[in-house]
Amino acid sequence: MHKFNLIAGAFSDKGNFKDTNEDNILVKIGEDKSGDFGMFVVCDGLGGLDFGEIASNTAVVKLKKWWEEELAQIIKTKIQDEIPTMLSSVLKKINETIIEYGIQKNKKLGTTVSLIFIYGVRYYILHVGDSRIYSVKNKIEMLTEDHSYVAYKVKNNMMTQEEAKISPDRHVLMQCVGVKKEIDIFKQSGILSDKEIFVVCSDGFYNKLKEEDIKSNIINDDFDDETLQKSAKKLVQLVRSRGETDNISVILVGVKKNKIL
Template sequence: MRFKALTDKGKKRSANEDNYFINSDIDFFMVADGMGGHAAGEVASQTAVDFAADFNFELSNPLASLSDLTFEINQAIIKKSKQKIDYQGMGTTFAAVIVCNQRLYYVNLGDSRIYLYNKSNKTLKKISEDHSLVADLLRKGKITKEEAFNHPKKNIVTQALGLESELDLDKGQLDISGDEYILICTDGLTDMIREEEIKTVFNKHTNVEKVADELLQQALSSGGLDNITLIVAGFNE
């Protein structure tokens, strides 16, 4: 697959606590958005990267491998958080996919997101479910999608790696065609630009590099209030 990954600390943050990792040999892609004081968020998201880089994926069962990896990262972050007072309470979102034999396998925890864009019918579909206070309100019909985008508490996550030993993973698999593109991103992107705007960028370009570059620039020009990390991947150009 062809891909482009970008990360930026944004216009307001002094440091970048986002991380990403790609293993192009098995078409594995992940992003992690760290949280916690004293740069502990960066430690948490880097822990996710380190474990993914060393993990031995079993491609006969990619979804089980992704789940195993997620639980291992969770335990590692919990262990680290007990070793240093500055690390207490640190955590990270985690969104990861493997593409194998024209199927997409994914796992998600937190409010980073996974999208599929179909070039033929020009549709953008969010396939991950957010674990956040605002997402819960939206699912219960208590707020609208527009209210969710502007909600003052939209950055409060209800699950993340490193916070609790028990996890309720959002995971699944689906077929993916040659005219579909994957977008994996932290909320630094989706808090700044709406899904319709993301779709418009995909409509304009057939090149993953141009899509990624424009998405980042739009997020920055819209305020860049948080760290921004995104990966765009696809079969075709």
């Protein structure tokens, strides 16, 4: 029998040109008899000025509150399989809260949400927008789907991946949290692998990176909190050095298997 330890590093930067950082991140790790469990979230706010920051911060605060006030009872009653459904409800409430705030202020604002929850031997992903979650093992695998106009066109063979990367419409979202009453939450789940690293990031992080950049700056075989933190900072600095105009945020989540005697 095995249990998993979770190790994380995170870095968020306002980037080269923006006055404020409209990204918000959340890193939470706990422990019980089954090993470590955790929730890792990147939210990229939209709306300009400080409104994007308000939207992304609202999402992070509400998710943090759920972790602190409701999760203990969920684990105690052993209904972990219901976590995706419960988190979907939280995201829908966040959507309503941001919409109501926008109506009060006569402003359009919203946020992407990319969330991975890890418990036992499984991970659960909930996602809206164009932030992303990757898995890094022997290869890099994108675990989320972009809710963007160009991603829709690529999926329907109306545009190539190469054309999408340079399209002036590449930042146009078809979905985010806080704009429309109904949100279609992308969900994914899977089994953890030893020495797997999850990359949770905003679009400002991946815009100017190639897969080789990520793999060459992350050590899969022997990592700890310090090495993942250094990797996160190094990758953000690399993106910034390439002239990225957006905010840049990343969380690296490492999974290590420990034997239980």
